[in-house]
Amino acid sequence: MARWGGYAVPLVLICPEDGGNGVGVVDWPNSVHYSVTGHQDLDVSQTRQWARATTDGYLFEAGYTYASVQWSKEVAELFADVPTAQDANHLVGGSIERGTDTWEILRDAARFLRDPSAFEGSDGPLPVDTVLSFGYSQTSGLQMAFLAGGENAVAGELAYDGHLSAVGGYLCYAPTDEEPIYAYMARCDDAAFDHDGRLASDGSNVMMVSAQSDLEDGLFLSALSRYPDEDNWRQYELAGVPHLPTVVFPGLAENQNPADFRPVFRAAFHNLTLWTTEGIDPPASQFIAGDVITEGESEGALITDLDEDGNALGGLRLPHMEQVVEGQAGGAPLGTYTGLNLDVDLDAEPTNVFALIGGTFEPFSEEVLAERYPDHETYVRRVTRAADHLLDGGYILEHDRDAYVAEAEQHSIGAD
Numbered sequence: 001m002a003r004w005g006g007y008a009v010p011l012v013l014i015c016p017e018d019g020g021n022g023v024g025v026v027d028w029p030n031s032v033h034y035s036v037t038g039h040q041d042l043d044v045s046q047t048r049q050w051a052r053a054t055t056d057g058y059l060f061e062a063g064y065t066y067a068s069v070q071w072s073k074e075v076a077e078l079f080a081d082v083p084t085a086q087d088a089n090h091l092v093g094g095s096i097e098r099g100t101d102t103w104e105i106l107r108d109a110a111r112f113l114r115d116p117s118a119f120e121g122s123d124g125p126l127p128v129d130t131v132l133s134f135g136y137s138q139t140s141g142l143q144m145a146f147l148a149g150g151e152n153a154v155a156g157e158l159a160y161d162g163h164l165s166a167v168g169g170y171l172c173y174a175p176t177d178e179e180p181i182y183a184y185m186a187r188c189d190d191a192a193f194d195h196d197g198r199l200a201s202d203g204s205n206v207m208m209v210s211a212q213s214d215l216e217d218g219l220f221l222s223a224l225s226r227y228p229d230e231d232n233w234r235q236y237e238l239a240g241v242p243h244l245p246t247v248v249f250p251g252l253a254e255n256q257n258p259a260d261f262r263p264v265f266r267a268a269f270h271n272l273t274l275w276t277t278e279g280i281d282p283p284a285s286q287f288i289a290g291d292v293i294t295e296g297e298s299e300g301a302l303i304t305d306l307d308e309d310g311n312a313l314g315g316l317r318l319p320h321m322e323q324v325v326e327g328q329a330g331g332a333p334l335g336t337y338t339g340l341n342l343d344v345d346l347d348a349e350p351t352n353v354f355a356l357i358g359g360t361f362e363p364f365s366e367e368v369l370a371e372r373y374p375d376h377e378t379y380v381r382r383v384t385r386a387a388d389h390l391l392d393g394g395y396i397l398e399h400d401r402d403a404y405v406a407e408a409e410q411h412s413i414g415a416d
Contacts, residue, residue, distance in 0.1 A: 140168025
């Protein structure tokens with residue numbers, strides 16, 4: 001239980017024994033589950049540490065110092081009278097005086113990693129020179145509000161050197177002192193946010209990784225957070241990938257999209273680290289093709305350009321998406337991968353929003369698969385070509401390239 005000022009909040013700390021790579025990550029845990037369920041579900045496991053979920057052990061293998069801190073007064077109050085709360089995943093409970101203390105909590109977490117000696121009773125970790133923030137969905141919006149409101153720079157010093165913002169966009173999730181949620185959501189060009197049209201004008205570096213659903217659904221407006229002319233901003237839009245794929249949030253629907261985006265996040269952390277510590281430019285932004293709606297209720301949403309199979313065009317294309325690589329076919333889709341599950345009835349059940357952004361997968365028929373991949377070698381060759389292309393561009397790491405190829409070699413497609 002970490003204590004600063006007018007709050008006492010849970011903090012999870014995982015640090016390397018050998019001092020690590022000198023970079024700290026503060027994972028801003030997502031708590032939107034409780035708001036969506038109307039505070040009816042006090043499942044303590046739903047304060048999720050998404051930096052860990054989206055990288056699957058990579059952060060610890062690479063020597064990062066990891067912290068995750070509870071920032072939400074809503075969560076602190078919800079679990080105040082739950083006896084087992086502090087024994088769950090250590091990120092529920094605690095006490096926060098005001099909702100707007102969120103910003104100081106998040107800054108203090110970064111300060112702690114830079115100077116652990118300032119925290120009385122601490123026997124770990126070693127200080128880090130660089131601190132990165134990570135947010136997912138709701139807390140991606142929290143990151144955007146943090147940046148748009150100028151909260152990352154205090155007294156001329158940056159709290160965070162870089163930000164990896166996952167499946168968010170141009171919506172800011174800002175803390176307030178009004179109960180019960182102690183936050184509100186607004187477009188990042190809302191008058192409440194004092195910025196000059198640039199969400200990150202403080203000198204920190206930002207990577208936004210957006211799923212296809214984040215552009216198509218008006219909830220996230222990721223098509224509006226593209227800043228192609230800003231040197232400190234990269235946006236990677238993942239074609240054929242939903243906000244909640246099965247690898248991180250299974251069980252939303254029988255036909256939920258299974259696309260695995262974790263290789264992108266592992267590489268993003270690697271690239272953001274090089275960007276903030278050595279000034280090495282990361283790979284170029286990648287945007288999904290389509291037209292942005294400019295008026296009406298759907299303003300800001302993207303009408304995605306689709307190929308003849310119903311798959312998105314453009315964007316960062318993982319090996320389950322078809323593409324042309326140096327004049328040859330790369331990528332090997334096994335069906336149609338969507339960002340949104342449009343069969344979901346939100347009017348009947350509002351909590352089905354999770355299923356909506358879980359996307360869908362509709363497999364090709366056996367006849368179509370046989371025509372596309374007449375033999376096993378064709379399938380493996382196309383996956384390999386796509387994986388090599390991603391590795392060459394810096395969008396995935398070598399061990400993920402090798403994993404893609406190994407998985408293709410073990411697949412039954414085209415085998416006798």
